[in-house]
Amino acid sequence: MTAPLTPHEPPHDSSHDPSQVPPHGLVHREIAGGAAEGAADGPGLHVELRQAAVVAAMVSLAGVLLGLLWVWLAPRVPLISDGKAVYLKATEGEQAIGADGTFVLLAVGFGAVSAALVFWFRRRGGIPLVIGLALGSLLASAIGWRLGVWLGPSSDVAASARAAGRGVVFDAPLRLAAKGALLFWPLSAMAVHLGLTAAFGPRDPEPDPAHWSGPGPQG
Numbered sequence: 446m447t448a449p450l451t452p453h454e455p456p457h458d459s460s461h462d463p464s465q466v467p468p469h470g471l472v473h474r475e476i477a478g479g480a481a482e483g484a485a486d487g488p489g490l491h492v493e494l495r496q497a498a499v500v501a502a503m504v505s506l507a508g509v510l511l512g513l514l515w516v517w518l519a520p521r522v523p524l525i526s527d528g529k530a531v532y533l534k535a536t537e538g539e540q541a542i543g544a545d546g547t548f549v550l551l552a553v554g555f556g557a558v559s560a561a562l563v564f565w566f567r568r569r570g571g572i573p574l575v576i577g578l579a580l581g582s583l584l585a586s587a588i589g590w591r592l593g594v595w596l597g598p599s600s601d602v603a604a605s606a607r608a609a610g611r612g613v614v615f616d617a618p619l620r621l622a623a624k625g626a627l628l629f630w631p632l633s634a635m636a637v638h639l640g641l642t643a644a645f646g647p648r649d650p651e652p653d654p655a656h657w658s659g660p661g662p663q664g
Contacts, residue, residue: 500577500578515548516596520547522541522616523540531602548590556632556637579631
């Protein structure tokens with residue numbers, strides 16, 4: 446006798462198996478959870494732009510303090526007049542270089558402090574915030590420079606010589622000979638902020654071991 450023949454069964458297609466389809470509620474929860482995670486990743490572009498504008502404005506206002514300190518700390522360049530022309534009292538003096546150096550040192554210090562404060566209050570950072578810090582720092586340097594020149598000795602050397610009289614020493618105008626000094630505040634701020642972010646900034650979350658789909662341990 447021969448065994449009864451059974452009809453050939455097609456392979457089971459799991460795509461149409463209702464047991465393999467996740468419940469609608471679970472899909473909804475996963476989508477909502479993903480949206481919540483996306484919202485938690487950052488405050489949003491509009492909020493970041495507003496924060497960057499506030500940072501730029503606050504940092505630029507600090508340029509007023511830079512200008513006041515520059516006028517106070519920068520060495521004066523002594524001039525003297527013989528009634529016909531104005532001369533340097535000390536031809537080998539380094540006061541002019543000292544004025545630039547004082548501005549650079551102050552700008553570097555202000556850049557480091559402003560970057561530390563921005564990082565302290567906004568640790569997450571972001572590209573708009575960094576751009577706001579850079580623009581505010583450059584504007585602050587320009588404000589400090591122009592304010593220092595304005596508050597310093599008069600830029601009208603001839604009038605100052607006439608007011609001082611012949612043979613009387615008076616101060617030369619406060620000038621920034623090397624305009625590249627204006628970049629030291631933003632450069633210092635970017636370097637300090639980058640270092641703080643690399644050392645103490647938030648880290649990316651570690652991958653969840655439950656989602657690891659690699660091979661398990663062997664017997």
